[in-house]
Amino acid sequence: MKKISLTLLIVCISITFLLNFAMPEFAGKMKDNISSMNILYSYRVTKSFSEQTQETIEMASVPLGKAETRSADFRSDVKLEGTPLNIRSVVKESLNKPEAYKTKEKLTGPEKGFSYRKYYLTKNYYKGRYTVIRTNKITGKEKVYVGTYYEPSTQDPIVKWSRDEK
Numbered sequence: 070m071k072k073i074s075l076t077l078l079i080v081c082i083s084i085t086f087l088l089n090f091a092m093p094e095f096a097g098k099m100k101d102n103i104s105s106m107n108i109l110y111s112y113r114v115t116k117s118f119s120e121q122t123q124e125t126i127e128m129a130s131v132p133l134g135k136a137e138t139r140s141a142d143f144r145s146d147v148k149l150e151g152t153p154l155n156i157r158s159v160v161k162e163s164l165n166k167p168e169a170y171k172t173k174e175k176l177t178g179p180e181k182g183f184s185y186r187k188y189y190l191t192k193n194y195y196k197g198r199y200t201v202i203r204t205n206k207i208t209g210k211e212k213v214y215v216g217t218y219y220e221p222s223t224q225d226p227i228v229k230w231s232r233d234e235k
Contacts, residue, residue, distance in 0.1 A: 111204045112156070114163040116218060118197040128188040131178045140173040145192040145226050151216035156201050163199070164218055168226035179233035188231045193222035 129139050145168040147161050170190065179186040201214040 112159045113202045116199040120196050122194045122196045124192045126190045130185050130187045131176050132185045133178045135178045137176050143170045145221040148219040164220040168221045170227040183233040186233050191228045194219040
């Protein structure tokens with residue numbers, strides 16, 4: 070009987086090692102899925118908006134008299150700061166969904182009098198603080214988590230624009 074228990078312990082340790090060290094991305098997904106199943110805990114998420122922020126990406130700089138064809142594939146996704154792995158999926162469920170932007174177009178140089186035209190994409194985000202109260206369904210004990218979120222803006226999440234420069 071002791072031999073079976075020892076063998077079972079070694080197998081469990083080996084599986085844990087494999088999940089945590091050899092395949093950490095799989096272990097992270099498993100933890101997220103387990104926490105979002107709400108078996109042992111219930112969650113209350115509140116968020117408070119503080120400001121709209123932007124992230125601007127320069128796509129291309131086209132000189133006078135030239136044209137380029139560019140493909141762009143961008144994603145405006147949720148960003149979390151100060152978020153433990155065990156509540157990450159719970160927080161993401163309460164935020165706006167990611168926004169994708171795909172394009173393939175011909176970009177042209179500027180009008181006469183300018184040297185080049187720069188093309189940009191601006192990703193707009195709502196920034197704020199979130200609070201998660203996790204309650205153990207068995208003991209009733211609560212734990213509070215606080216962090217910062219950035220979620221894609223619902224109005225103009227991704228804006229394309231250009232500027233002519235000398």
